[in-house]
Amino acid sequence: ACRQTPKIVDAAEALATIPDLFNFWLSGALVSEYTNATTTQLVDAAKRTWATRLAGEIGLPTRLLLRIVQPGTIVGTLRASASEAHAGTPIVAPASHDTASAVASVRVGGSTAFLSSGTWSLLGTEVAAPVISAKARDLNFTNEGGVGGTIRLLKNINGLWLLQACRRAWAAEGRLEPYDDLLAQAADPALAFASLVDPDHPTFLNPEDMPAAIGAFCRQTAQREPASRAAFARTILESLAMKYRLVLGWLEELTGERITELRIIGGGSRNRLLNQLTADATGRTVLAGPVEATALGNVAVQAIATGAVPSLADARRLIERSFPAERFEPIAPERWDAPYRRFLDYVEFTCA
Known part of the structure; x- marks a missing residue:
């Protein structure tokens, strides 16, 4: 923008992200x-x-950068122009990044990692200080701001997008079975470990035909292509579980913490088959839920800011009691060791 539309940048008074803009419209701050x-x-x-x-090195005028406030800051009150009936209501800046709010809703850190599961996967943990090292850079981990002075050390992974894109392709063919029926068929043990893919291979980012892309990956890695829609689903879910195992190992290397529990939050936490496969593949206890973690974390931060709840720990306990997690324990995790070694070869194929 600085290079292509310099007049617009020169005329700008501030650089505001979308959440900040909403807070401005509501409060004037x-x-x-x-x-x-x-x-x-x-x-x-x-x-x-x-x-x-x-900012200066990339040509962005630093005068545009606004004062940074922590989540839970009361930035002002609701303007009468926004709502006369509710004018004066405190406007709280929550953890406005959706994953930050989601993580705020559950107890994580130490031996418990989080997995925000949906179209994409974000796997990480809550730490007190950023992890800035060559290893973290090479593994493509990011340090993002959290609530209460914390840092979310995490890695982005592909997610249920692969299955969504397959279903989109199948719908275009005129036949699309219900999601639950597909997962029930995919749970067939006969389909286990038939084909595996690296979910983060570039060809899976936005292909015109996801089943064809998965089939091509299988051919290129000397595997047989999935022979049915249930087989495609099983390949995707097992491959995601394998990738979570790999990234959890990297996370342990970066933090020096042994992770024994994985908290899965967001819409993907409703996928009970993926939850169980993740427990099996990683050899760790999985706690699934809440589904609406982002909304709950947002409310929690506002409740703390306005004095309705004393602390983040109290808010998390309240959410846990109100929305109990479903527990998944590993079943025969040793069965995954040989297929996991195979999976690592396919990750190497992606890197090559």
Whole structure:
């Protein structure tokens, strides 16, 4: 924008992300909420302030950068122009990044990692300080802002997008069975470990035909192609579980913590087959839920800010009691060891 539309940048008064803009419209206060600001790649992870030198190097005027506020800050009150009936209501900047709010809803850190599961997967943990190292960079982990002074150390992984894209292709053919029926068929043990893919192979990002892309990957890695829709689903879910196992190992290397529990949150936590396969593949206890973790974390931060709940720990306990997690224990995890070694070869194929 600085190069292509310099007049617009020169005329601008501030750089606001979408959540900050909503807060401005509601309250008249223009600030930058920390968790979302960290996803711009313009925040110094260690200092937790704008990386002004970096902004200057890319030609972004630092005068546009707003004051950063922490999630849970009351930025103002609701303007009468927005709602006369509710004018004066406190406007709280929540953890406006959706994953930050989702993670705020559950107890994580130490021996418990989180997996925000949906179209995409975000696997990580909550730490007190950013992990900035060559290893973290090479493994493509990111340090994003969390609630209460925490950092979300996480890695982005492909997710149920692969299955969604397959179902879109099948729908175009005029036949689409219900999602639950497909998963029930995919649970057939006879389909186990027939074909595996690296979910993060570039060809799976946005192919015109996802089943064809998966089939091509299988041919290129000397595997047989899935022979049915249930087989495609099983391949996708097992491959995701394998990738979670790999990334959990990397996370342990970066943090020095042994992870024994994985908390799956978001819409993907409703996929009970994937939850069980993840427990089996990783050899770790899986706790699934809440589904609406982002909304609950948002409400929790606002409740703390307005004094309705004393602390984040109290809010998390309240959410846990109100929305109990479903527990999945590993079943015969040793059966996954040989297929996992095979899976690592396919990850190497992606890197090559």
